[in-house]
Amino acid sequence: MTELRNNRHLTMERLLDLIGTAKVDTVIVAFTDMQGRLQGKRLHGQYFKDVVVPHGTEGCNYLLAVDVEMNTVDGYAISSWEKGYGDMEFVLDERTIRLLSHLPATAMVQCDLVWPDHSPVVQSPRTILTSQLDRVAERGWQALAGTELEFIAFDTTYEAAHDAGYRDLRPVNQYNVDYSILGTSRVEPLLREIRNTMYAAGLDVEGAKGECNFGQHEVGFLYADALTTADNHAVYKNVAKEIAAHQGKAITFMAKYNEREGSSCHIHLSLRGQDGELLFWKDGARTPLYDQFVAGILATVADFTLLYAPNINSYKRFADGSFAPTTIAWGLDNRTCAVRLVGHGAGARMENRIPGADVNPYLALAAMVAGGLHGIENELELEPPLEGNAYTSGRPKVPHTMQEAREAFSSSAIARATLGDEVVDHYANMADVELAAYNAAVTDWELHRGFERL
Incomplete structure (x- = not known):
């Protein structure tokens, strides 16, 4: 079992239990982009439980290659029209699972980013720090x-x-x-x-x-x-x-x-x-x-x-x-x-x-x-x-x-x-x-x- 940062965080097992009893119906899956913003998806709880936990989820790699207004811009080696704007995989860090009490029935988990071959996206801010x-x-x-x-x-x-x-x-x-x-x-x-x-x-x-x-x-x-x-x-x-x-x-x-x-x-x-x-x-x-x-x-x-x-x-x-x-x-x-x-x-x-x-x-x-x-x-x-x-x-x-x-x-x-x-x-x-x-x-x-x- 993943060690919790403190007792106000949730284990994955506990989160899935809350989803099963309808006490959580929304899970935010998020990473931090170049500008320091949380980006990601709001997922229905049952989909998160049935699909994302066993199989993962993805997002477009342009999310690490845009300006503050989310415009696609030139000059990035990892993402461009020529490269086809493919996907990055979101790797759930179970240590970060938390309830967000200002939103109804909502939890959040933060992610690392990897390429489809599972190599790290080295330009990701979280990866830069962990390195x-x-x-x-x-x-x-x-x-x-x-x-x-x-x-x-x-x-x-x-x-x-x-x-x-x-x-x-x-x-x-x-x-x-x-x-x-x-x-x-x-x-x-x-x-x-x-x-x-x-x-x-x-x-x-x-x-x-x-x-x-x-x-x-x-x-x-x-x-x-x-x-x-x-x-x-x-x-x-x-x-x-x-x-x-x-x-x-x-x-x-x-x-x-x-x-x-x-x-x-x-x-x-x-x-x-x-x-x-x-x-x-x-x-x-x-x-x-x-x-x-x-x-x-x-x-x-x-x-x-x-x-x-x-x-x-x-x-x-x-x-x-x-x-x-x-x-x-x-x-x-x-x-x-x-x-x-x-x-x-x-x-x-x-x-x-x-x-x-x-x-x-x-x-x-x-x-x-x-x-x-x-x-x-x-x-x-x-x-x-x-x-x-x-x-x-x-x-x-x-x-x-x-x-x-x-x-x-x-x-x-x-x-x-x-x-x-x-x-x-x-x-x-x-x-x-x-x-x-x-x-x-x-x-x-x-x-x-x-x-x-x-």
Whole structure:
């Protein structure tokens, strides 16, 4: 029997029993795509039981070769008109079976992707992460991670927001509610349902708090092994949007919705032995292994920024004095740096402050593991911590445009050695598609500045 992640997950046997008694009539079979979205099918429970469990199910391989608007685009080796847009097989991961209490009689199971010959689809985000975690496991270690994901909520439906061009929307708070109990009380029906639904779905909920931008909030979850954290992150992001829609609201995980504070996804990461042995802390201090891991992260920031900041909008968040990092540096509990070290003993961990809320957690965690292992394998020396204001330190900068990040990623020997040419070429093409679309667009900013005055 597959070992459950916790007792709120379901075994396959239990799911099939619930289907047999009509307590579950819908099973969502889903994987995470390049953009970090859940894609898949809603299956009738009996069909899932009779056909999918014994024989499997498939989906078109174009799902890993489209832009954010689901347009088929050129440049992907795995999927094209010339290749006929064939299928990928969905491999059910029974560890991820969960009930979704915000939907009637519905369960979900997340999947890996393989080709019809059962070889892995190496460009799949989940496969990219598991490949890096296999490297960690080969050393007898495990990676633990937690993601802190912010969003902005609005008192409008998604349909009304679309019709308004996503402009002049009313946020659920009209002032800065960072840590405000009154401010979160105003939004508690939404926050409470998200917390309770996620707990019932197998996530370990910490709590919710207000943030700086108007209507901005964060729901926090306890750390777990890196794959579990990425799986939970993808489910939470999808479910939070669904719950908001059910309540006549809309939330966005854009990295930078407006000119105020952006929405981040700080990622905490540490390594431990498979038996729980502490690897980052010994005799009251950081270990050399910890320092090498952090040095590797810093040395590969430019190489992997495209995976930390995967959209054009991601780069608008990198602004001095905004709590979003612009400088490649580390500090002890210093929120102006790209990497912040916090905690001690079992709580010792590094925080990557580069990713925004639009990040694909599988890709970002894979990049962090690859970078950290690069530091360990090459015994990189960690520079002294930056003290004071990183924004004015004169240190090297995080890539500030997608074009810059794309070039660094595509030309990176480290990225190609750790992730593989197929992965690097695939995600470099994703960047090319987005850059071409952005460069062809005429924006409101251009119309405002140029329609009459130029």
